[in-house]
Amino acid sequence: MKFHWFAEVTYGHTTAEEVKNNHTWVDAPATMHDPLKVGKTYQMFIRLMQLADRSNFDGLAVNEHHQTSFAMSPSPNLIAASVAGTTENAAILIIGDSLALYNPPTRIAEEMAYLDCLSEGRVIAGFVYGTPMDSTFCYGVPPVELRDRFREARELILKAWESPEPFAFNGKYNKLRYVNLWPRPVQKPRPPIWVPGSGSVETWDLVIDEDYCYGHLSFSGLRSAKPVVDGFWDYVDQRGGDTNPNRMAFTQICCVAETDEQAEKDYAEAVNYFYSRQNVNPAFAQPPGYRTVKSIAHDIEMRGASSLSNEDRMRAARGEMSFWEYDEKGYIIAGTPERVRQRIRELATDLRIGQLIPTLHMGNLSEELAAKNTQLFGTEVIPYLRDLWADQPDHWTPAVSQQRVNANMPQVAGVAGN
Amino acid sequence: MPLTTQTVDDAQIRVWSAGSGSPLLFLHGFEQHPGDAPFLQRLAQSHSVYAPELPGYGESTGFESIHDIFDMAMRFRRLVEHLGTGPVDVIGHCLGGMIAGEFAATSPHLVRKLVLVDAWGLWIDADQPADPFVLNPEQLKQAKWHDVAAAERETSIAQSHPDGANAAMLLRQQNLGVATKFMWPIADRGLSRRLPYVSTPTLIVHGESDGLIPSAYADEFARLLPNAEVARISGAGHLPQVEREDAFITAVETFLAK
Numbered sequence: 001m002k003f004h005w006f007a008e009v010t011y012g013h014t015t016a017e018e019v020k021n022n023h024t025w026v027d028a029p030a031t032m033h034d035p036l037k038v039g040k041t042y043q044m045f046i047r048l049m050q051l052a053d054r055s056n057f058d059g060l061a062v063n064e065h066h067q068t069s070f071a072m073s074p075s076p077n078l079i080a081a082s083v084a085g086t087t088e089n090a091a092i093l094i095i096g097d098s099l100a101l102y103n104p105p106t107r108i109a110e111e112m113a114y115l116d117c118l119s120e121g122r123v124i125a126g127f128v129y130g131t132p133m134d135s136t137f138c139y140g141v142p143p144v145e146l147r148d149r150f151r152e153a154r155e156l157i158l159k160a161w162e163s164p165e166p167f168a169f170n171g172k173y174n175k176l177r178y179v180n181l182w183p184r185p186v187q188k189p190r191p192p193i194w195v196p197g198s199g200s201v202e203t204w205d206l207v208i209d210e211d212y213c214y215g216h217l218s219f220s221g222l223r224s225a226k227p228v229v230d231g232f233w234d235y236v237d238q239r240g241g242d243t244n245p246n247r248m249a250f251t252q253i254c255c256v257a258e259t260d261e262q263a264e265k266d267y268a269e270a271v272n273y274f275y276s277r278q279n280v281n282p283a284f285a286q287p288p289g290y291r292t293v294k295s296i297a298h299d300i301e302m303r304g305a306s307s308l309s310n311e312d313r314m315r316a317a318r319g320e321m322s323f324w325e326y327d328e329k330g331y332i333i334a335g336t337p338e339r340v341r342q343r344i345r346e347l348a349t350d351l352r353i354g355q356l357i358p359t360l361h362m363g364n365l366s367e368e369l370a371a372k373n374t375q376l377f378g379t380e381v382i383p384y385l386r387d388l389w390a391d392q393p394d395h396w397t398p399a400v401s402q403q404r405v406n407a408n409m410p411q412v413a414g415v416a417g418n
Numbered sequence: 419m420p421l422t423t424q425t426v427d428d429a430q431i432r433v434w435s436a437g438s439g440s441p442l443l444f445l446h447g448f449e450q451h452p453g454d455a456p457f458l459q460r461l462a463q464s465h466s467v468y469a470p471e472l473p474g475y476g477e478s479t480g481f482e483s484i485h486d487i488f489d490m491a492m493r494f495r496r497l498v499e500h501l502g503t504g505p506v507d508v509i510g511h512c513l514g515g516m517i518a519g520e521f522a523a524t525s526p527h528l529v530r531k532l533v534l535v536d537a538w539g540l541w542i543d544a545d546q547p548a549d550p551f552v553l554n555p556e557q558l559k560q561a562k563w564h565d566v567a568a569a570e571r572e573t574s575i576a577q578s579h580p581d582g583a584n585a586a587m588l589l590r591q592q593n594l595g596v597a598t599k600f601m602w603p604i605a606d607r608g609l610s611r612r613l614p615y616v617s618t619p620t621l622i623v624h625g626e627s628d629g630l631i632p633s634a635y636a637d638e639f640a641r642l643l644p645n646a647e648v649a650r651i652s653g654a655g656h657l658p659q660v661e662r663e664d665a666f667i668t669a670v671e672t673f674l675a676k
Contacts (some may be wrong), residue, residue: 289595
């Protein structure tokens with residue numbers, strides 16, 4: 001299986017008191033942050049991704065969020081640009097650009113093509129709807145229009161990448177008389193496409209119809225995800241789609257150390273910070289029209305099937321779980337490389353996941369510990385899990401990054417039984 | 419209940435109709451169609467009342483082909499043509515008021531008189547309306563009513579598929595989702611540029627305690643419309659037709675009879 005290094009670009013200097021008294025998304029007071037410290041944070045993440053590129057990771061993942069201390073990455077393409085030109089091996093996993101928010105969306109086609117040129121064909125193009133906070137509140141798209149705008153933007157971007165001739169695009173939201181992209185992506189006919197979702201059946205239909213990689217990007221782990229991911233695979237199977245595990249991505253916070261005790265010592269505070277320094281106004285999380293009635297009804301059914309209680313969800317969000325309870329409930333996978341390998345193997349086998357997006361910096365973790373986490377994961381975990389799903393083809397990661405990462409991958413003995 | 423389904427272009431529109439007399443079109447607000455509301459029955463005593471359920475709401479279809487507020491206004495032009503009544507008096511409440519204003523601006527030949535009740539459609543920087551989509555149920559209740567005890571008098575149209583524990587929540591998601599097309603993130607789709615062309619005699623009705631739309635909006639509608647008068651209703655919030663039914667009916671009937 002494959003591993004894509006990831007972290008939310010979280011502001012690491014908010015106090016518990018500030019978070020208690022203020023929302024941290026959409027209307028978070030700007031007085032809660034110091035732009036110079038934000039700059040240091042960006043520099044740290046760029047260095048960590050450069051390290052991951054030298055540490056056997058298959059991809060470097062960047063994402064898009066707005067107006068929040070949780071993830072200060074308003075344009076994933078900017079961070080991607082910083083690493084595309086300074087790395088050699090890993091895929092640049094943009095997961096992703098919020099298609100409905102760019103006007104015109106050819107901007108996405110251009111910037112992703114730029115990144116594909118700069119990285120010599122290592123871009124994975126992630127297309128996202130964006131969270132309700134990001135897309136409908138911060139960027140003001142009427143929730144009921146979001147899917148339709150995404151649909152039209154996707155159509156325009158694909159045509160812009162692939163059409164050999166200039167063309168006119170007379171869309172509902174975008175009118176362009178001359179579309180003729182410069183530059184074009186290195187990868188032909190286009191970079192691989194991933195579309196993450198949160199269980200909406202409309203998104204499942206899209207990834208099945210178009211043979212995209214689907215992503216379940218939550219930080220709640222196996223128990224919370226299982227009904228949704230199982231539901232996805234059942235749906236793929238029913239519709240006669242490709243059940244290759246390499247078309248499924250999953251995020252997982254991982255905390256690797258020399259011993260289990262050391263893991264707790266190193267990461268407990270940062271994990272608590274990650275989960276508890278968020279205070280999202282519930283009204284910003286569920287605007288009407290963001291999800292279809294069909295998907296809401298389906299989601300209620302899925303939640304009922306989860307073995308994670310609502311009480312646990314709330315306790316996790318309030319930071320009331322101990323480090324090892326977060327681990328036990330699946331929110332994190334922590335401990336020695338051996339333990340982490342074992343748990344990931346179980347997770348990936350249970351959920352049929354071929355693309356893991358391990359989150360290796362979280363909350364207010366120091367660069368030193370994030371680097372240790374990255375190196376241990378890259379050298380002591382990744383090589384030992386290469387065998388999983390190795391027999392399945394993977395056209396959802398760029399050929400160039402596959403070839404370069406595999407060329408450097410240490411061979412380890414006795415893999416399957418570790 | 420006097421409900422029929424009318425086929426208008428590609429849409430199936432449910433229409434509540436009752437009464438006899440001069441034709442009157444009522445367009446409902448952003449939450450739902452009021453169904454057999456007492457104020458509609460009172461209006462039906464002296465008018466042929468037609469109260470369509472907006473496309474996309476409840477069991478009315480055809481929302482997908484509506485790209486903007488003009489398509490919505492044209493949909494009601496087609497409906498009135500289809501009903502064959504000739505020019506109608508139009509009462510638009512809340513979101514329905516915004517649509518009624520556009521209807522009057524684009525189809526003046528079909529509108530005899532216009533009544534806008536606590537209508538959306540305008541924006542004043544210095545006096546911003548509430549964001550109805552972020553209020554929790556209790557906050558919304560407080561904003562809507564002068565006296566929250568009136569909330570229990572609010573009615574809604576029956577649905578054919580009322581079963582299931584989540585039916586009411588899902589219906590509300592559907593209805594409010596449609597409203598976001600015209601009211602999100604700011605309920606201004608340019609109506610202020612069109613109102614000066616509406617010479618139709620217009621009555622602006624405003625509940626004095628409306629906690630969603632400040633009373634300055636009644637003045638702004640009156641300023642923009644060349645032929646408008648304002649009736650403020652005390653002791654009423656966003657739904658004066660429910661909270662002060664008698665005062666509402668008197669104001670409307672007096673205006674329509676002039």
